[in-house]
Amino acid sequence: MSSNAAEYQFLNKVFDDLFPICRSISGPGLEQSIAYFSQFMPLTMTKVASGTEVFDWTVPPEWHFQRARLWGPDGKLICDSQVSNLHVVNYSEPIEAEMTLEQLQPHLHSIPHLADAIPYVTSYYHRTWGFCLSQQQRERLTAGVYKVKIDSHFDEQGGVPYAQTLLAGESEREILLSSYLCHPSLANNELSGPLVLLGLYRRMQQWPRRRFSYRFLLNPETIGSLCFLSQHHQHxxxxxEAGLILTCLGGPATNLRYKASKRGNSLFDRYIGKLAATGDWRMESFTPLYGSDERQYCAPGFNLPMGQVAKTVYGVFPQYHNSLDDKAFMDMGSVIDSIDQLEQLLLSTEISGKALNLKPYGEPQLGKRGLYPNINTPINRHTSSDQLLDGRQELNAILTVLSESDGKTFMLDIADKLKLPLASLRGVIEKLEQHQLIRFNTGKTL
Structure with missing residues (x-):
């Protein structure tokens, strides 16, 4: 089996195991999902207690949900969370009652323009209850007495968890890769991000070297990132150095879309800006009006260099936040393509920062290091070594990188000066590092 086929099969199984779990921003489903990922990533889970003041928020009680059912006047089951856990309003309070259709209607949710879709509805911070059903189901409801039963309870002694692990590199400067894990039975809008996070971890674990350290984080959206920030923002x-929120990374779109950090000058902001100019990526400026956890990281009190990356973007596909966002729509091949693109981005970001020439007094002697022709004749004036004929491109790159590596200039800008893609300089940079002629700044790049 090829590595691509094995990865596809692995992620396919992860999806199938996780999709049926009823997750929320707290509770057994979320912790079960974190425990599942911990089989493949050495995650450390932290739980912030219910009632804790987290900046302007209060950590809610933990939601424990068993089952929700709605019966019609004829005794037939209309909604059952064991059929779809989207049928219950997430964080519903418990109820067992009988009521008329008129009394029931305010607690029903459907999408009029999507007749066969079950909507995803939440009420985390206001106690209520409800059922979600398709518009077709709702229109078939008739007058009479309905029975509702939601088995759930709230644990005031519970909490909101998040989980993280670190792949250590040569530098203490960190790249943060984060995704949310709180939506039940949604594919592109929920599981694509954690699947890409896991895929990247498994690949990057095998890299022969990492210049940066990489922190991987799973948390429930918004409150989970705030809990993490409350304990780690000083670190x-x-x-x-920079970070990415991973979301909506499946679906039919091809190019990745990057939402920049509020700062607008992180390594990702700068590099992806170049890629977007060539059409390889889509890019937009930061906005607090929509998005995911980048809004918390980029809030004025933190203003951290966190961007967000997506593919088939939230809010613009009709399957968003409803039961039509399933495995067929997400497409595992699209998820793996996102892993491929992001791995290449991270490999290039590793060499996009500021390097320092370690032999800055005159040109270093390249010949004794095998980086310059040892015999200089009119015949080999256009060669970069005694063996390699490439119009001196590699030698010109070596000389330019050495000349510009003053500890202040981004390698990304040096590549521009050479009119070369940054990724094409990787071999040159690795040779210069191997010969201890340059090193990347391990202090603050920005």
Missing amino acids: LQQHL
């Missing part, structure tokens, strides 16, 4: 202020 991030000191060590975070």
